[in-house]
Amino acid sequence: MEAAAAPAPALLDAFFAGPRHHQLRPAAGAVAGCRSARLQAQPCRAAARFARADWQAACAILASNSGGSGSTSPDAASDGRQPAPRVNGQKPPPAPAPALEAAPAELDLVPVSNLPRPLSISDLSPAPMHGSQLRVAYQGVPGAYSEAAAAKAYPGCDAIPCDQFEVAFQAVELWIADRAVLPVENSLGGSIHRNYDLLLRHRLHIVGEVQLPVHHCLLALPGVRRELLTRVISHPQALAQCELTLNAMGLNVAREAFDDTAGAAEHIAAGGLRDTAAIASARAAELYGLQVLADGIQDDAGNVTRFVMLAREPIIPRTDRPFKTSIVFAHDADGTSILFKVLSAFAFRDISLTKIESRPHRHRPIRLVDDANVGTAKHFEYMFYIDFQASMADVRAQNALAEIQEFTSFLRVLGSYPMDMTPWEAAPSSWSSRVDNSSSSRQH
Numbered sequence: 001m002e003a004a005a006a007p008a009p010a011l012l013d014a015f016f017a018g019p020r021h022h023q024l025r026p027a028a029g030a031v032a033g034c035r036s037a038r039l040q041a042q043p044c045r046a047a048a049r050f051a052r053a054d055w056q057a058a059c060a061i062l063a064s065n066s067g068g069s070g071s072t073s074p075d076a077a078s079d080g081r082q083p084a085p086r087v088n089g090q091k092p093p094p095a096p097a098p099a100l101e102a103a104p105a106e107l108d109l110v111p112v113s114n115l116p117r118p119l120s121i122s123d124l125s126p127a128p129m130h131g132s133q134l135r136v137a138y139q140g141v142p143g144a145y146s147e148a149a150a151a152k153a154y155p156g157c158d159a160i161p162c163d164q165f166e167v168a169f170q171a172v173e174l175w176i177a178d179r180a181v182l183p184v185e186n187s188l189g190g191s192i193h194r195n196y197d198l199l200l201r202h203r204l205h206i207v208g209e210v211q212l213p214v215h216h217c218l219l220a221l222p223g224v225r226r227e228l229l230t231r232v233i234s235h236p237q238a239l240a241q242c243e244l245t246l247n248a249m250g251l252n253v254a255r256e257a258f259d260d261t262a263g264a265a266e267h268i269a270a271g272g273l274r275d276t277a278a279i280a281s282a283r284a285a286e287l288y289g290l291q292v293l294a295d296g297i298q299d300d301a302g303n304v305t306r307f308v309m310l311a312r313e314p315i316i317p318r319t320d321r322p323f324k325t326s327i328v329f330a331h332d333a334d335g336t337s338i339l340f341k342v343l344s345a346f347a348f349r350d351i352s353l354t355k356i357e358s359r360p361h362r363h364r365p366i367r368l369v370d371d372a373n374v375g376t377a378k379h380f381e382y383m384f385y386i387d388f389q390a391s392m393a394d395v396r397a398q399n400a401l402a403e404i405q406e407f408t409s410f411l412r413v414l415g416s417y418p419m420d421m422t423p424w425e426a427a428p429s430s431w432s433s434r435v436d437n438s439s440s441s442r443q444h
């Protein structure tokens with residue numbers, strides 16, 4: 001039985017650092033030293049023992065800086081910051097929102113000129129403006145679920161809207177924001193693949209997670225009736241999460257993808273579109289002056305999106321509360337047994353996996369295997385992402401990863417962070433029970 005222990009900095013640095021210059025290669029030094037052969041695993045463990053005193057000293061310094069803020073934010077202790085008592089994210093914008101000013105006067109829209117304009121690529125010059133508040137980048141415009149996730153992760157933060165996921169990553173890298181909060185998976189729609197790819201391309205660390213119950217509404221301009229609609233617009237995830245309900249409502253109209261749910265609501269308000277409805281939050285309805293045509297239209301009452309919190313530095317993993325660790329790996333060797341070996345490394349140590357995802361290996365998507373008799377087989381190559389339920393401060397996790405390094409060509413720890421353990425609160429769903437009944441009668 002492997003006992004839990006404080007991690008050694010050399011070993012943790014090695015896992016967290018990953019490759020510096022080429023994303024798909026292991027880092028020089030400790031990582032490469034540990035992974036390349038079974039024989040080389042020993043020096044790495046020796047280094048780990050040697051550095052234990054440094055690790056404990058570093059922990060002591062961080063503990064004395066954290067000041068016991070009592071914040072509900074999972075990585076607040078590592079920040080040492082007190083959230084300022086300001087409402088989430090509504091700082092004065094650099095310019096009024098021109099699109100909304102064009103909305104027809106009779107719509108009686110709530111003035112939204114004080115909503116922040118989303119950052120775009122052209123805003124990303126590294127010119128940090130340091131205030132006392134934690135600045136948290138999210139993708140979308142005010143009223144997006146990601147904004148609510150940012151507020152849940154960092155209560156009282158200054159939420160910074162970004163027009164793309166990529167911009168949110170860069171905002172943190174360039175010190176325009178301190179954190180990013182980005183969706184990675186939804187209980188109905190599945191993984192948000194773009195963010196898995198970006199996690200690998202960028203060098204940010206996962207420092208926490210939040211799970212947000214997602215309660216969708218069907219929004220339209222005031223006075224619009226459902227029969228007039230010819231189109232429903234929203235984020236593709238939101239469209240997917242409401243597909244059965246929309247059909248059950250008899251709303252078999254065109255569906256169109258939008259960058260984010262609140263952006264779709266804003267588009268309807270700005271364009272005065274009377275034939276279009278958006279799937280978005282009740283908060284988006286308020287912000288953009290739309291009426292709620294139907295409430296709780298997600299296909300399952302327990303619709304939840306999981307977001308990760310990203311920072312420039314990792315947090316110090318602990319063992320006194322439930323932690324999760326996210327890793328990504330690839331392998332060079334022929335054969336499917338690698339995945340089996342990786343899973344065994346966790347099973348053998350009784351570590352539960354909470355998620356496994358594969359994505360194309362962008363640097364080497366196809367491997368050709370020639371057989372003179374039958375031709376050339378084209379194997380697709382993958383990067384594998386795994387979340388497991390243990391902290392990197394737990395020696396079981398350290399040993400599992402040391403073992404995995406021996407048969408993978410690339411391994412990076414994306415983060416080791418506290419699990420979101422907030423009590424379950426399913427979003428009420430006025431439509432889902434009908435859909436459940438109708439879909440089950442359809443299936444049998």
Ligand SMILES: O=C(O)C(=O)C[C@]1(C(=O)O)C=C[C@@H](O)C=C1
Nearest residue numbers: 144145146183235237260261305
């Ligand atoms: O469009 C939004 O409001 C978002 O915050 C994005 C997003 C997503 O990417 O999954 C977040 C939560 C919901 O699952 C739907 C959409």
